Amino acid sequence: MRWLVIAIILLFLLVLDYKWGDKVSKASARKKVGIERESDISLFTTGETLFDDYFAQLEQAKHHIHILFYIVRDDEIGQRFFSLLEQKVNEGVEVRLLVDWVGSFGLPASLRQKSGQFAFANRPTLPFFFYKLNERNHRKITVIDGKIGYLGGFNVGKEYMGQDPKFGHWRDYHLKIVGEGVHDLQRQFQEDWTKATGQSFGDDERYFPPLRKGMMKHRLLPTDGKYLEDEFIQLIKQAKQEIIIGTPYFIPSKKIMHSLLEAMERGVQLTIIVPMQADHPFVKEAAYPSFRRLLHTGAHIYQFYHGFYHAKVIVIDDDICDIGTANFDRRSLFINYEMNCYIYDKSFIQHVKQTIAKDIDTSTLLTAEYFRKQSWLHRLKEGVATWMSPLL
CATH class of the missing domain: 1.20.5 (Single alpha-helices involved in coiled-coils or other helix-helix interfaces)
Incomplete structure (x- = not known):
């Protein structure tokens, strides 16, 4: 007792x-509104193609490298990453590496020391230690010489290269941005770096050089555990024909579920892609109550089986494509620090839709029959997952 x-x-x-x-x-x-920018944007969907380009650009850095990741592993890929940063430090390049304290917990000091200036983001402190333990910086931002930027779902580790046999092929969406938008990535990194270290690195042209306009209109949107729900609802309300959502975790808020159901009532087709396998306990079961309701209303829900699906993408008609770091779950909506990119270029949106169509080709359609055949044990796990959903 x-x-x-x-x-x-x-x-x-x-x-x-x-x-x-x-x-x-x-x-x-x-609330950070974001400014409409014009940049050139490339999409990467595999770790091999992304990191080939990423490491090549790091090698060419002349003045500074600013990197924020949620996860950096102590494995073959992480060691290659740190060796490259050490090389650039020895060449006289300023290197600042910021990683989330929980996401990269246990990263050895021997590796951290290679990266020039290193800091942990969102280290939990008193008061509210338990809350801060959950409040994580989930952004993945890189800025090279203030001119080239990266943003998306990939972290640094062998699983993101498809080298972890548990997950196999890793499907993710990551952007390379060249042009005006890099200023916004730099500004957000500067804010996160200052919050973590109490130090800034100035606003002069070394860090914010003049940047040319690119071909694609876009807007970068940072959120700090608030306002993302409103942004997603506004996206859903704009849909006239089609909404596509790709996410590793589908755990929407009640307001977002209401908006999705309203959209379907006015004739909008909803398509959702999630992974077949889960990488965390209960996240798969936490999606099931929403899936039942959406299937009953006519949604198409696909489970990606060719490895693990980690992409974070929303497409609204042929008008808006959102790719960034935020998952479609409660943690991204209400706790994590995230950054998304809204892209308005129709040719890019068509490219993303074609990429999604290929993902659907290696997915299986979820049906109501699947839920009717569930055992009592699955129902129990679903109940526990529903109770835990605010932290999933």
């Missing part, structure tokens, strides 16, 4: 810590 009382008190304190910390965090969050 004594241990039960202690457990109840501890649970109450954790809930209080989380609720109060969330309230304080939301009160201080700023």
Whole structure:
């Protein structure tokens, strides 16, 4: 009985810590609207093609390299990454590497020291330790010499190169941005770096050089655990014919579910792509209550089986494509620090839709019959997952 009382008190304190910390965090969050820019944008969908290009651009850096990742692994890919950063430091290039404290927990000091200036983002502190433990910087931003930028779903590790036998082929979407939009990536990195270290690196032309306009109109949108829900709802409301959502985790809020159902009622076709296998406990089951409702209303839901599907993409008709770091789940909506890119170029959107069509070719259609055949154990897991969904 004594241990039960202690457990109840501890649970109450954790809930209080989380609720109060969330309230304080939301009160201080700023809405960042983002400026419409014009840049040249390339899409990468495999780790091999991305990191070939990425490492080649790092090697050519002349003045500075600014990198923020959620996860950097201590494996063959991570060691290659750190060796390259060490090389650039020895050449006199300024290197700043920022990684999330939870996402990259356990990264050895011997590797961290190779990267020039290193810092952990979102290191949990008192007060509200439990809340801050969940409040993570999930952005993946790279800026090279203030002229070339990268943003998307890939982190640094062998699984992202398709070299982890547990997951096999890794499907993800990552952008390379050359042009005006790099200023916005740099500005967000500067804000995150200053928050983590208390230091800034200036606003002069070494870091914010004049940039030419590119061919594609776009808008970069950072969010800090607030306002992303409103942004996604506005996207859904704009749809007239089609909404496509690709995500590793589909755990929408009640408001977003309501918006999706409303869109389908007015004749919009909803297509969702998720992975067949899960990389975290309960995330797959947490999607099932929403899937049941959406299937009943006519949605097409596909499970990608050719490896692991980690892409974060939303397409609205032929008008808007969103690719970034945010998953379609409660954690990205209400806790994590994210950054998305809205792209308005019709030729790029068609390219993304063709890429999605290939993903659907290696997916299986989910049906209502699947849920009718579920065992009581699956139902139990679904109930637990629903209860845990705010933290998934």
